[in-house]
Amino acid sequence: MRSLSLFAVALLGLSACQSAERATDRAAEGAEDAADATVDVARGAADAVEDAAGAVFGTVADVFDDDDSAYAAAVVRPTSAAGASAQGTVSFRESDGGLMVAISLSGLRPGPHAIHIHQNAACGPGEDGTPGGAAGGHWDPLSSMDHGAPTEELDDKHLGDLGNFEAEADGTADMVVAISPFPTAEYNVAEHAVMIHEGRDDLESDPGGDAGTRVGCGVIEARMP
Numbered sequence: 001m002r003s004l005s006l007f008a009v010a011l012l013g014l015s016a017c018q019s020a021e022r023a024t025d026r027a028a029e030g031a032e033d034a035a036d037a038t039v040d041v042a043r044g045a046a047d048a049v050e051d052a053a054g055a056v057f058g059t060v061a062d063v064f065d066d067d068d069s070a071y072a073a074a075v076v077r078p079t080s081a082a083g084a085s086a087q088g089t090v091s092f093r094e095s096d097g098g099l100m101v102a103i104s105l106s107g108l109r110p111g112p113h114a115i116h117i118h119q120n121a122a123c124g125p126g127e128d129g130t131p132g133g134a135a136g137g138h139w140d141p142l143s144s145m146d147h148g149a150p151t152e153e154l155d156d157k158h159l160g161d162l163g164n165f166e167a168e169a170d171g172t173a174d175m176v177v178a179i180s181p182f183p184t185a186e187y188n189v190a191e192h193a194v195m196i197h198e199g200r201d202d203l204e205s206d207p208g209g210d211a212g213t214r215v216g217c218g219v220i221e222a223r224m225p
């Protein structure tokens with residue numbers, strides 16, 4: 001618990017602001033928040049997931065509790081990229097002819113970020129050490145072999161091309177983006193990875209939209225019946 005509290009303080013301090021000076025000022029505040037967080041963690045200990053660094057994230061079951069219309073969801077954690085701190089949740093709902101993607105993230109550089117579904121249900125480094133590389137390339141079950149905008153026709157984009165979203169000045173993003181067309185009945189997003197990139201997707205460059213480093217990733221799980 002002690003290492004968890006220290007980690008929580010560091011995390012709260014870092015995400016609260018980018019200036020080291022202000023982070024110091026916030027440390028006392030962060031300690032109080034961390035104490036509260038510790039209580040919450042203790043309550044959720046039965047299903048909490050602890051990573052190698054001792055950080056505790058929510059579970060996909062928690063995401064489904066919060067979003068009862070979601071059919072698939074992922075808990076996003078930072079990749080191994082230096083300075084990566086993107087974390088939160090992404091959930092997926094069906095809509096008429098499309099897909100609704102609910103994004104709730106923090107620890108982001110303010111501004112636009114690419115979000116994609118990558119092929120593999122894995123978030124670790126690639127064989128060459130690339131952060132998030134184990135997720136492979138964009139999910140492309142229709143073999144379009146063509147990167148594009150999420151609003152393009154199915155043969156002009158990968159199904160995993162979810163476009164961009166905007167992070168606020170405080171590094172958070174809470175929004176729902178609509179992807180259409182998207183054949184949700186035929187293609188399930190589960191058992192793939194949702195990837196958050198450091199940069200903006202230019203919506204055309206093959207194969208990845210020139211979106212930069214992979215900074216956050218989560219394996220997408222289906223809701224159990």
Ligand SMILES: [Cu+2]
Binds near residue numbers: 116117195197208211
């Ligand atoms: Cu990507």
